[in-house]
Amino acid sequence: MVEFDSVSVRFGDRALFDGVSLSLPAGSFHFVTGPSGAGKTTLLKLCYLEMAPEAGEVQLFGKETERLGRDEVADMRRKIGVVHQDCRFVDHLSVSENVLLPATATGVDIRDVDDNMSQLLAWVGLSRHRDRRPPELSGGEKQRAALARAVILSPDLILADEPTGNVDWEMSLKILDLLVELNKSGKTVICATHDLSLIRQAKTRAPARVLRIRERGIELSGADL
Amino acid sequence: MVEFDSVSVRFGDRALFDGVSLSLPAGSFHFVTGPSGAGKTTLLKLCYLEMAPEAGEVQLFGKETERLGRDEVADMRRKIGVVHQDCRFVDHLSVSENVLLPATATGVDIRDVDDNMSQLLAWVGLSRHRDRRPPELSGGEKQRAALARAVILSPDLILADEPTGNVDWEMSLKILDLLVELNKSGKTVICATHDLSLIRQAKTRAPARVLRIRERGIELSGADL
């Protein structure tokens, strides 16, 4: 599903990744962890093509991504759901319109996903807020709305960047449950987090693995943490 | 320093606060906690006058704030340092320019605060990044930059909204130490967080108290948590 072949990324004179190779099979569940500034977000950006590696290859869905045009990138993104670390919304649209945005932008009939949206909003506890605009949401509510938007079209690959960064422990577990459930229904999930207790909890519920970002490389941790 | 007198806030038909009275003395250290959507950010917004209560009075620095003009609000904000939950920066300026923004915007001579800035950036581990632009920072780096900006002019009142939401535990403790140090030098600190272990840590270092947001009210928790 996601394959890195000697990927290198450098910012200025600092090499973030240096010849990293990875292969995350379809249906797998991975956490990405590491200290602040380690490169968790960068790893996810490589996966949803917001960024191209300096050297090496990134393969998505079995396809080479290096020379894709903008439209082909768009096509690929339709199969990827992203929870951005700073939850990017269209601020003047309502929460429900924002959640439906992937459908609107890709021409999917709204009626086909409307039920899905209502369920999702209920799940993340935002039913009351569906007609609000994102700036009127609290930090945690925004993250949950971003999660709902990421999964509305049930994409094959779900990338979540600190989806629990602004929520309390209870809500964190709820979000974790949603990700686990999605993974069980066959989706590939990659979730960046700095919260080790969340990862510990996840391991009790699903065969999640951990990608730990170290000096210029990524190391796959086993069951132990 | 901060005084609430039967403050009420409602959004639509939902009352968030209903007749809340509080008095946070100068030099105190308070945490604000509560589940996501409880009103932590709203409480802080009331304190830096981004929002006015529907009923009741907010007093800052011993002054009534209800009928302040825009310029008087600006004057008051110069004495308040805010770490916004979603770290608002001027994206095309460098990190150091952003950190110096309070000085630039209020006509303070840059030379007087330049040393201060270098120290601060070193403290939060951003010395290497001072010429970067904020969008090029990681989530945690942004939060630390926002913290540096909040304290650059050493304001009397420091309001931090989840300053550790996107950083790992080690960095959280470092940030906590900075807040404790500021408090010890006489500043009033109010910090919203959903991270209870952080609060527990804080209690070992400073006489911090906890404001717990409950149904429509705020309750002052004692030393026990």
Place this chain on the structure above:
Amino acid sequence: MIGGLLDRSDSRVERIVPPSGFTASLTVLSAAAMAFLAVFIGAISMSASRVADDWGAALGDKATIRLSAPAETLQDQIDAVMTIAAQTPGVVGARQLTEDEQRALLAPWFGTDAALEGLRLPVLFDLTLEGDGPDIEGLRRRLQGEAPGAVYDDHARWRLPMVRAADRMSSVAGVSLVLIAAIGAAMVALAASASLSANRQIIGVLRLVGAKDVFITRIFVRRFTLRTIGGAVTGSIAGMIVVVLMPGGGGFIDLRFAGAGWLWPALVPLAGGGISYMATRYAAFRRLKELS
């Protein structure tokens, strides 16, 4: 294009980009100003070219030979003039004015009842010219030799610079129209670019959820084209009203439309829409490339 614009708009799609009142008003205002100018300057151009045509035609058409000669050589000289006129290339006809015609010409001076019988009037010949007219210097030399009392007057001495001026005016106006179209296109393109820049965050979100360039472009193109047409219609109507209310008085001043000229104010908004469509599309695709 027309289809795309007239489609019943999908309000959900339209809502994605906020209407941004100020850029919108600015676009409408610019379009109105440019349409107004286009109508106005179009009227100037048409009127100037009308004047140039009329005067140019009159100028190319007619000339006069005036002959004053002693009675004894008069008939010889009249014959000589007629011969010369017939032989000169560029002159297609020559006619001696009758006495009645001459009297009518002199009426302002002598009154209609003045007795001209006693007067030895000069003989006037009315020449009809074609093309660029005769070779004036050659004709004058020949007249001097064969009919020394004859003076050739081509009416052009004072009119020629005015016809040239009208002609130049008409081309200046034409160039101005092209300039207006170009400035209008630049304005719409800049406004659209500014709008795309201001909305780059929204564009980022749209791309994040898999929107393609055409999707994003369509919103902006549709919006700016409709705004431009709206502004241009207003400006055209205003321009038309001003042109219609303009003082008449003939010559360079009579800007009022004639005949097919009335189509011009209707054409302007159409052209404006077309220009806006192209300019916005171009700007949008360029900006989207830069923003990626």
Place this chain on the structure above:
Amino acid sequence: MIGGLLDRSDSRVERIVPPSGFTASLTVLSAAAMAFLAVFIGAISMSASRVADDWGAALGDKATIRLSAPAETLQDQIDAVMTIAAQTPGVVGARQLTEDEQRALLAPWFGTDAALEGLRLPVLFDLTLEGDGPDIEGLRRRLQGEAPGAVYDDHARWRLPMVRAADRMSSVAGVSLVLIAAIGAAMVALAASASLSANRQIIGVLRLVGAKDVFITRIFVRRFTLRTIGGAVTGSIAGMIVVVLMPGGGGFIDLRFAGAGWLWPALVPLAGGGISYMATRYAAFRRLKELS
């Protein structure tokens, strides 16, 4: 104002708001277009009012009485005309043309060498008028009674509408100038508002750190005023070049500046700067109030 604009800019402050290329170009372009128009239409206005003055003066100044009468009553009628002219309010002088003058007037028709001695020419009187001239109907009636061979000709029959037209043209141009100033002000205000809107996040950050309205306003006002002046200077120069290159040819067509008119192209950018300063300030304070 001037001081604030000419201050050596504090680049740290200037940098806070990004230069936003598109709104900038749009402002410069609009300012240039408006300045161009102002120079051009100012030239039209000046030329039209010059024409109206010249012709109006000529028209109000002069009239002719033409007298054809049988020899026996001629001297009586000449005396009558002179008396009537002297008694008519609005006529300040009357003079009988000499034979030489008449001959000069008739030269185009008869050649200078024609023998006019044998001819009974009408007698011409040159009247000098003042103010609105005489009561024409009254004068004609009186002439008919006392000098029936006299015809009053005030030269105005064909010129009056043209003078009126020139006058109206001049006022239309004046109104257009006011309109251009207003549209220019609206454009700058809208561009500044659009810029403030686009930068509302930055404004939010500035307010968060304690910036006052004047601080924020100054950045925008300075920037837009300088842009407008830059654009207006360019537009003025372009306008001046076009006006200077315009065809001459007299009358309505001669747009070229005369005398103090040359100051006009220099005045336009100054006025543009003033207008922009006011418009931007107004827009900025209004928007800042809304954004709070």
